[in-house]
Amino acid sequence: MDAGWAREIEAKVRAGERLDYDDGVALYDCDDLAWLGGLAHEVRTARNGDVVYFNVNRHLNMTNVCSASCAYCSFQRKPGEKDAYTMRIDEAVRLARAMEPQGITELHIVNGLHPTLPWRYYPRSLRALKEALPQVALKAFTATEIHWFERISGLPATEILDELIDAGLESLTGGGAEIFDEEIRSRIVDHDTHWEDWSRIHRLAHDKGLRTPCTMLYGHIEEPRHRVDHVLRLRQLQDETGGFVVFIPLRFQHDAAGDPRNRLMTQPMATGAEVLTTFAVSRLLFDNVPHVKNFWVMHGLQTAQLSLSFGADDLDGSVVEYKITHDADGFGTPNEMTRDQLLEMIRDAGFRPVERNTRYEVVRTFDGPDPVRRDVPQPMMA
Numbered sequence: 001m002d003a004g005w006a007r008e009i010e011a012k013v014r015a016g017e018r019l020d021y022d023d024g025v026a027l028y029d030c031d032d033l034a035w036l037g038g039l040a041h042e043v044r045t046a047r048n049g050d051v052v053y054f055n056v057n058r059h060l061n062m063t064n065v066c067s068a069s070c071a072y073c074s075f076q077r078k079p080g081e082k083d084a085y086t087m088r089i090d091e092a093v094r095l096a097r098a099m100e101p102q103g104i105t106e107l108h109i110v111n112g113l114h115p116t117l118p119w120r121y122y123p124r125s126l127r128a129l130k131e132a133l134p135q136v137a138l139k140a141f142t143a144t145e146i147h148w149f150e151r152i153s154g155l156p157a158t159e160i161l162d163e164l165i166d167a168g169l170e171s172l173t174g175g176g177a178e179i180f181d182e183e184i185r186s187r188i189v190d191h192d193t194h195w196e197d198w199s200r201i202h203r204l205a206h207d208k209g210l211r212t213p214c215t216m217l218y219g220h221i222e223e224p225r226h227r228v229d230h231v232l233r234l235r236q237l238q239d240e241t242g243g244f245v246v247f248i249p250l251r252f253q254h255d256a257a258g259d260p261r262n263r264l265m266t267q268p269m270a271t272g273a274e275v276l277t278t279f280a281v282s283r284l285l286f287d288n289v290p291h292v293k294n295f296w297v298m299h300g301l302q303t304a305q306l307s308l309s310f311g312a313d314d315l316d317g318s319v320v321e322y323k324i325t326h327d328a329d330g331f332g333t334p335n336e337m338t339r340d341q342l343l344e345m346i347r348d349a350g351f352r353p354v355e356r357n358t359r360y361e362v363v364r365t366f367d368g369p370d371p372v373r374r375d376v377p378q379p380m381m382a
């Protein structure tokens with residue numbers, strides 16, 4: 001990227017002008033990571049100050065049985081496989097209740113596309129969870145799952161969403177987006193939910209008053225131009241609905257155990273520099289989304305800390321048992337942190353932690369970095 005273009009982009013960003021596709025591709029080509037991060041940090045700080053948001057949640061995967069076999073997924077099992085499982089509703093409630101003493105404010109529920117479970121299982125599960133934990137927000141189902149429910153129920157998405165909202169649904173999850181470019185998508189995604197249906201379902205959810213996250217799975221066979229295209233599609237939809245509350249870049253992970261379900265093992269994973277570039281470019285391009293989140297489980301703790309100075313302002317979360325892509329990890333990142341560990345991680349990165357709920361309303365504020373703590377050596381984190 002030549003210096004003239006860099007100056008032009010800098011001027012556009014500072015004037016609040018929107019960056020375009022070519023700017024995005026050029027930014028990915030930029031070899032001055034410090035400059036790129038600094039620009040993204042300016043935007044992030046103008047929007048969110050020195051705050052890093054987090055929430056205390058639990059991930060719940062009620063079944064790993066799935067009709068699809070997406071190339072990046074080590075979570076899915078076929079019916080009859082020895083470690084395939086489907087929870088009874090009371091079991092899901094028991095697991096959720098076990099987190100109650102830790103003050104969870106959100107359950108994040110994502111499942112496989114089970115070939116024979118009836119549609120009624122899903123609203124019944126939400127009703128039971130809501131009844132057991134009325135104070136906890138239910139963020140549940142990807143657009144892919146809602147599309148699947150259309151197929152197994154014969155109902156249109158609008159009726160499905162109405163029933164799920166009536167049962168306690170507060171937000172969809174942002175998954176199933178992966179990469180929207182059709183050519184790349186056809187090589188990694190093994191179900192029928194693509195941009196048209198993914199965007200239709202989120203648009204519908206926004207029309208009904210839900211605010212939803214959106215994601216991008218990167219660092220596999222896509223190129224930077226596909227990431228730019230992905231973000232610009234979401235930005236356009238956000239112009240129309242204003243319903244996205246956060247953008248979450250998710251790094252593709254290898255399967256260290258060599259699980260053959262993960263068919264992208266020959267692809268190198270995104271390096272730390274590529275991770276930081278992706279966060280920074282996303283923050284600069286996606287100018288109408290309030291928050292950019294780092295799901296630290298997929299990036300490692302130290303890269304996640306660094307990303308807070310490259311555009312991210314949100315860390316998810318106090319996660320317990322994240323499985324969909326973490327089954328493919330095995331590189332030593334934990335899948336669980338307590339609230340206190342998260343507070344330390346945010347303060348050590350130089351920011352002020354704010355606990356939020358699913359709607360990004362403030363639950364609790366905390367003091368910023370502790371200068372005394374910086375006087376003593378701190379352990380390395382994975």
Ligand code: SF4
Pocket residue numbers: 066067068069070073074075076111112113144190191
């Ligand atoms: S990513 Fe989701 S839909 Fe694809 S195989 Fe895994 S569980 Fe199934």
